[in-house]
Amino acid sequence: MKVLVPVKRVVDYNVKIRVKADGTGVDLANVKMSMNPFDEIAVEEAVRLKEAGKANEVVAVSIGPAQAQETLRTALAMGADRAILITVDGPIEPLSVAKLLKGVVADENPNLVILGKQAIDDDANQTGQMLSALLGWSQATFASELDLGDTTAKVTREVDGGLQAIEVTLPAIVTADLRLNEPRYASLPNIMKAKKKPLETRTPDDFGVTVSPRLRVIRVEEPAGRTAGIKVAGVTDLIEKLKAEAGVI
Amino acid sequence: MAILLFAEHDNQSLSDQTAKALSAASLIGGDIDILIAGKNAGSVADAAAKLSGVRNVILAEGDTLEHRLAEPTAALIVNLSGDYDTILAPATTTGKNVLPRVAALLDVMQVSDVIEVVSPDTFKRPIYAGNAIETVQTTDATRILTIRTTSFAAATGDNAPAPIKTIDAGSDGTGLSTFLENILSKNDRPELGSAKIIVSGGRALGSAERFQEVMTPVADKLGAAIGASRAAVDAGYASNDLQVGQTGKVVAPDLYIACGISGAIQHLAGMKDSKIIVAINTDEDAPIFQVADYGIVGDLFDILPELERQL
Numbered sequence: 001m002k003v004l005v006p007v008k009r010v011v012d013y014n015v016k017i018r019v020k021a022d023g024t025g026v027d028l029a030n031v032k033m034s035m036n037p038f039d040e041i042a043v044e045e046a047v048r049l050k051e052a053g054k055a056n057e058v059v060a061v062s063i064g065p066a067q068a069q070e071t072l073r074t075a076l077a078m079g080a081d082r083a084i085l086i087t088v089d090g091p092i093e094p095l096s097v098a099k100l101l102k103g104v105v106a107d108e109n110p111n112l113v114i115l116g117k118q119a120i121d122d123d124a125n126q127t128g129q130m131l132s133a134l135l136g137w138s139q140a141t142f143a144s145e146l147d148l149g150d151t152t153a154k155v156t157r158e159v160d161g162g163l164q165a166i167e168v169t170l171p172a173i174v175t176a177d178l179r180l181n182e183p184r185y186a187s188l189p190n191i192m193k194a195k196k197k198p199l200e201t202r203t204p205d206d207f208g209v210t211v212s213p214r215l216r217v218i219r220v221e222e223p224a225g226r227t228a229g230i231k232v233a234g235v236t237d238l239i240e241k242l243k244a245e246a247g248v249i
Numbered sequence: 250m251a252i253l254l255f256a257e258h259d260n261q262s263l264s265d266q267t268a269k270a271l272s273a274a275s276l277i278g279g280d281i282d283i284l285i286a287g288k289n290a291g292s293v294a295d296a297a298a299k300l301s302g303v304r305n306v307i308l309a310e311g312d313t314l315e316h317r318l319a320e321p322t323a324a325l326i327v328n329l330s331g332d333y334d335t336i337l338a339p340a341t342t343t344g345k346n347v348l349p350r351v352a353a354l355l356d357v358m359q360v361s362d363v364i365e366v367v368s369p370d371t372f373k374r375p376i377y378a379g380n381a382i383e384t385v386q387t388t389d390a391t392r393i394l395t396i397r398t399t400s401f402a403a404a405t406g407d408n409a410p411a412p413i414k415t416i417d418a419g420s421d422g423t424g425l426s427t428f429l430e431n432i433l434s435k436n437d438r439p440e441l442g443s444a445k446i447i448v449s450g451g452r453a454l455g456s457a458e459r460f461q462e463v464m465t466p467v468a469d470k471l472g473a474a475i476g477a478s479r480a481a482v483d484a485g486y487a488s489n490d491l492q493v494g495q496t497g498k499v500v501a502p503d504l505y506i507a508c509g510i511s512g513a514i515q516h517l518a519g520m521k522d523s524k525i526i527v528a529i530n531t532d533e534d535a536p537i538f539q540v541a542d543y544g545i546v547g548d549l550f551d552i553l554p555e556l557e558r559q560l
């Protein structure tokens with residue numbers, strides 16, 4: 001079974017982002033970039049499937065600038081077998097990404113696509129569901145457990161009231177939630193080996209997909225801030241303040 | 250044209266997240282229909298019909314819709330989409346699961362997590378875990394939106410009932426997924442999403458037992474819901490559905506008491522719209538104090554029992 005794992009290059013989750021003064025976006029100059037954390041979980045899950053003998057090939061794909069090669073090398077160092085980069089400069093929306101991935105699926109014929117449930121830059125939480133729709137496949141989003149069989153997969157999903165178990169018919173789309181696994185750190189020998197693994201470069205034209213955005217970004221601004229309040233001496237003081245000043249209890 | 254609101258419910262009662270998303274729909278303007286997809290969900294349809302500003306309630310019932318699996322539910326909405334120029338849902342795990350599928354089938358780019366309606370085609374939404382707010386204008390003929398319900402007040406629910414139209418559930422999108430079971434957390438507390446008071450615990454609680462022991466009495470006294478930070482959930486002190494944060498639940502109660510939570514960016518994104526925030530932490534430099542209205546520097550194992558006694 002072949003598993004396809006799309007990965008996105010995003011601002012590292014530890015970076016405190018800054019909004020540009022002219023309101024056109026977020027300042028990405030000289031900011032540390034990494035693989036989207038949810039995508040790391042997706043890669044880890046795919047590699048574990050291979051290690052368990054349930055998958056025989058893991059293909060990582062990224063859509064983004066030339067530097068997204070580094071993100072793909074990370075996936076290869078974690079254990080993916082080969083990688084595909086579709087080069088796109090500038091922002092790209094989930095709908096376009098899903099259309100490009102549909103093209104990759106047509107070429108590669110995977111039985112399973114595992115994606116992160118959302119990217120931590122645009123926080124859209126759409127790509128997996130959209131890809132599933134375009135392919136007419138089954139979908140299991142927000143997975144915290146994946147039990148892969150030959151023709152079906154049992155997936156436990158994180159939902160608002162707790163957990164939900166569903167069974168999906170393969171081929172299927174699974175999106176990874178936080179607790180699906182804990183991604184490994186790539187070892188130095190594996191990082192060296194990853195440099196020699198195949199990485200193919202394509203363009204949106206190869207798939208006949210136009211990537212022009214549908215949403216016009218009018219403005220990006222800082223959120224309304226909260227100002228720090230006061231420190232109170234103890235519980236008695238706190239209860240007094242909550243009753244008299246804030247009126248919330 | 251008209252707006253279709255995909256309702257959140259559990260086949261027995263209508264979630265108030267639907268009433269909140271309805272307020273967002275009213276701000277967009279136009280005739281609003283509410284879709285109830287479910288099974289034996291007549292009482293939900295009755296409740297939806299009484300919400301203010303509803304033109305029709307559309308009730309589609311069937312086995313495949315009982316748990317609103319993504320494939321048949323999206324197919325149902327797509328079949329109805331010709332009559333609507335806006336389709337929206339509260340940004341619950343169901344809404345997030347179903348609506349992007351609808352959007353792709355209609356070749357539309359969805360706007361996720363709307364926090365403000367600027368005009369009928371322009372919306373504000375948080376990006377980068379709420380560290381920036383983006384204003385976007387859609388250029389698609391149909392607008393597909395998920396609504397962050399903490400940003401909108403609930404529409405009133407005691408009006409003269411709108412007509413309920415029953416439609417066929419259809420069979421499109423069936424056979425791809427099967428529901429197995431729900432493993433839902435059982436408790437008598439208010440739901441996190443609608444609670445007036447939330448007592449939330451972090452890694453400092455140290456274990457699942459102590460989380461229970463120390464948090465429960467205070468929450469009981471206040472009639473509060475219990476929340477947790479990602480660190481506490483990852484450590485196994487609390488179940489996943491209690492997680493407050495950008496990747497968990499986004500809440501905005503009247504009072505949020507953060508106990509032993511340092512205040513990571515992703516946690517703040519989930520609770521910083523609360524009316525009053527109280528922070529209890531041993532580290533006086535913890536980032537949580539920068540957003541707290543009232544802070545107590547001290548050991549939560551002393552302070553929480555004391556709080557419980559004095560309340």
